[in-house]
Amino acid sequence: MRMLKNFFMEFGAYLLLMKEAFKKPQNMHIFKRKMIYEMQVLGVDSIPIVCVISIFIGAAVVIQMILNLQNPIYPSWIYGFASRKALILEFSPTVISLILAGKCASMIASELGSQRISEQIDAMEVMGVNTASYLILPKIFACLLFFPLLIVLSIFIGLIGGGFGGMANGLSAFHYVEGIRLEFTTYDVVYAMIKTGVNALIISTIASYRGYTMKGGSVEVGIQSTKAVVQSSVVIMIINLLMTNLFF
Amino acid sequence: MIELVNISKSFEGKQILKDINIKFAKGKCNLIIGQSGSGKTVLMKTLVGLHSPDTGEVLFGGRIFNKMTIEQQIDVRKEMGMVFQAGALFDSMNIEENVMFPIRMFQKSSRGKMLDKVNLCLDRVNLKGVNKMMPSELSGGMRKRVAIARAIAADPKYLFCDEPNSGLDPQTSILIDDLISDITHELNITTIINTHDMNSVVEIGENIIYLHQGQLWWQGDKKNVLITDNKELNDFIFCTALTKKIKENNDKK
Numbered sequence: 108m109r110m111l112k113n114f115f116m117e118f119g120a121y122l123l124l125m126k127e128a129f130k131k132p133q134n135m136h137i138f139k140r141k142m143i144y145e146m147q148v149l150g151v152d153s154i155p156i157v158c159v160i161s162i163f164i165g166a167a168v169v170i171q172m173i174l175n176l177q178n179p180i181y182p183s184w185i186y187g188f189a190s191r192k193a194l195i196l197e198f199s200p201t202v203i204s205l206i207l208a209g210k211c212a213s214m215i216a217s218e219l220g221s222q223r224i225s226e227q228i229d230a231m232e233v234m235g236v237n238t239a240s241y242l243i244l245p246k247i248f249a250c251l252l253f254f255p256l257l258i259v260l261s262i263f264i265g266l267i268g269g270g271f272g273g274m275a276n277g278l279s280a281f282h283y284v285e286g287i288r289l290e291f292t293t294y295d296v297v298y299a300m301i302k303t304g305v306n307a308l309i310i311s312t313i314a315s316y317r318g319y320t321m322k323g324g325s326v327e328v329g330i331q332s333t334k335a336v337v338q339s340s341v342v343i344m345i346i347n348l349l350m351t352n353l354f355f
Numbered sequence: 356m357i358e359l360v361n362i363s364k365s366f367e368g369k370q371i372l373k374d375i376n377i378k379f380a381k382g383k384c385n386l387i388i389g390q391s392g393s394g395k396t397v398l399m400k401t402l403v404g405l406h407s408p409d410t411g412e413v414l415f416g417g418r419i420f421n422k423m424t425i426e427q428q429i430d431v432r433k434e435m436g437m438v439f440q441a442g443a444l445f446d447s448m449n450i451e452e453n454v455m456f457p458i459r460m461f462q463k464s465s466r467g468k469m470l471d472k473v474n475l476c477l478d479r480v481n482l483k484g485v486n487k488m489m490p491s492e493l494s495g496g497m498r499k500r501v502a503i504a505r506a507i508a509a510d511p512k513y514l515f516c517d518e519p520n521s522g523l524d525p526q527t528s529i530l531i532d533d534l535i536s537d538i539t540h541e542l543n544i545t546t547i548i549n550t551h552d553m554n555s556v557v558e559i560g561e562n563i564i565y566l567h568q569g570q571l572w573w574q575g576d577k578k579n580v581l582i583t584d585n586k587e588l589n590d591f592i593f594c595t596a597l598t599k600k601i602k603e604n605n606d607k608k
Contacts, residue, residue: 134460222445230443233403234457234509235432237425 121316127239128247128315141245142252149211149246150253157257158264160206164198165190165265166272169283173276186278187286190269192295199261200299201347204306207254208339212314215246216335219318220328228319243315250307258303262296298354305350306343313339356381357402357513357545362411364397371397372408373569382543384536384559386550389566390591395549398566399517402547403437404428415513433461436506437515438535442498444490450477450501451486457509476504480534496527500534507538514539516548520555528552532559553592556580565591581605 132138172186219242222228231238266287273283317335321327357379364372371394379385387395400406402413404420413420415431423431436457444453454473458464477483480500490498499519506514516535520528532552536559539546548555556563557577565573565588573585583589593602 137460225441225446226439226443227445229400229405230437230439230445232405233432233435233437233515234460235429235435236460237429 120320121312124239124243124316124319125312127237128243128312130237130240132240132244133237137241138245141241142248145245145249146253149214149249150257153207153210153257154260156206156210157203157261160203161199161261161264162268162271164202165194165268165270166275168193168198168265169269169273169278170276173273173278183279183282184286184289186273187269187283188289189286190273191266191287191291194265194269195262195295195299199258199265200302200306201343203258203261204254204303204310204343205340207257207306208310208343209336211250212310212317212335212339213332215311215314216318216321216332217328219243219315220321220331223319223321224324224328239319243312243319246315247308247311250311251304254307254310255300255303258299259296262299298350301354302347302350305346309342309346310339313342356414356416357547358412358414359398359402360412360414362398362401362408362413364394364401364406364408366397371569372401375411375566375569375571377564377571377574379545379547380562381545382540383546383561384539385545385547385562385564386556386560387547387564387566388550388556388591389572391551393566394569395566396517399515399547399549403435403515404432433509434512435515436509436511436513438499438502438506438517438519440518440521442490442495442502444498444501444505446490448490449486450482450488450490450493453490453501454505454508456505461509472508473504476508477501479507479538480504481530495522496524496531499523499527499531503531503534503538507542510542512544514544514546516546516550518549518551520550520552525554528554529558535559553598556592567591 169186169190172189176185176189219228222242228238228242231241270280270283274280314335317331317338321331359375359377362372362375363370375398387398389395397406401408404413407421412422415434418431420428420431444450445456448456451470451473454476455469458469458472462469473486477485480503482497482500482504485493485497485501490501493501503519514535519531519535523531532555535546535548538544548559550556557580560577560580563573563575563577563580564571565585567573567587573583573588575583580588580592589602593599
């Protein structure tokens with residue numbers, strides 16, 4: 108009962124913070140500059156990890172397909188086709204979102220938490236700055252705009268990695284590409300983008316809430332950063348399940 | 356002028372501020388002194404709106420600050436400058452950007468004009484050639500001076516300083532005190548300082564407020580703070596060996 112009460116209290120505080128955060132920025136020029144900076148830190152700097160993870164996931168998915176679907180009745184394009192579906196619908200938008208939750212959520216929570224405990228947020232508030240909007244909104248927009256690009260990149264790199272993995276296990280490039288192109292529907296990509304957008308919102312808002320409302324000292328920065336990663340990962344998985352049921 | 360009327364504040368059932376009534380004079384250095392845990396910081400945070408009082412009113416020039424909407428409070432806050440205990444400089448920005456922040460955020464002027472203002476403020480706190488340095492590259496005293504420069508950059512009507520001398524050597528403390536006092540008189544602003552430093556009390560204390568267990572216990576100026584017969588205040592002021600000796604010598608004379 109007490110846990111339920113705490114959950115609703117936290118959820119209420121989260122919604123109130125988001126209400127403040129989504130207010131119109133006090134200075135649009137500074138907002139744009141901050142958003143570009145956040146895109147660099149949260150998005151561009153995540154490209155290397157996204158590429159590395161994607162190429163290995165892509166290769167592993169295709170190898171698993173080859174090993175588990177070895178049957179003469181299956182056509183040879185099945186490996187490329189199934190791998191494409193798996194990468195676009197699940198692996199890229201969900202697994203990469205979990206990786207981004209690990210990298211970006213901890214970064215956002217620890218940055219805001221450090222600013223909170225060193226009184227930088229208080230200093231801004233005393234100056235008359237709407238700190239929720241100034242600090243959180245650029246992060247949310249940066250994630251919303253950049254994470255879908257990362258997922259497109261991840262799908263592309265994953266398919267290339269799959270090609271390498273397949274060819275190393277005797278799959279011909281022709282059949283792999285044939286499978287990738289077969290019955291391609293843009294709906295799958297649109298679904299992946301919607302899911303990524305929702306995940307971006309989950310990561311940026313939960314991490315911001317954890318960091319912004321932090322109380323205590325430097326130990327708390329670590330605790331809240333971990334909470335930000337765990338909570339956003341769990342919520343991503345729950346929403347993923349709900350969206351899969353809803354969209355298919 | 357800033358006025359507190361019947362201010363009380365509790366945290367988790369523990370009363371920190373008890374029915375406080377104070378008037379802070381304009382153009383003067385108003386010092387809040389008291390033991391650790393006496394409620395100084397809570398009082399300061401209540402004044403600037405970081406805490407809301409349980410009862411009572413905080414008035415800025417007759418306007419009831421704690422009963423305003425957030426938008427109205429933001430307008431009043433644009434008239435405030437605050438120096439935090441640890442400086443609270445924005446560590447992702449260099450010194451120039453730190454001082455420019457309140458101007459850039461709320462005033463529409465060219466970058467050249469803003470830069471002139473930044474240099475003027477840094478000049479005023481005797482800091483030159485530090486524009487491109489990061490806060491982590493500065494000493495504690497320099498960081499405090501940058502914090503003062505940032506606090507006065509947007510021409511505030513009210514200046515709040517939370518223990519501006521903490522962690523500084525006596526000579527730097529005197530420099531900071533003199534700086535705050537000079538700025539207060541030059542700009543004719545209402546300055547409120549939280550301090551433990553007895554030197555600040557006797558040097559710049561034009562209106563001294565002594566808090567004891569969350570209550571306003573004594574109010575006066577630097578002339579009568581050393582000769583008061585208030586027991587708790589005397590215990591607080593003359594608690595060190597040095598101050599005890601000074602007191603004994605004064606009593607003998």
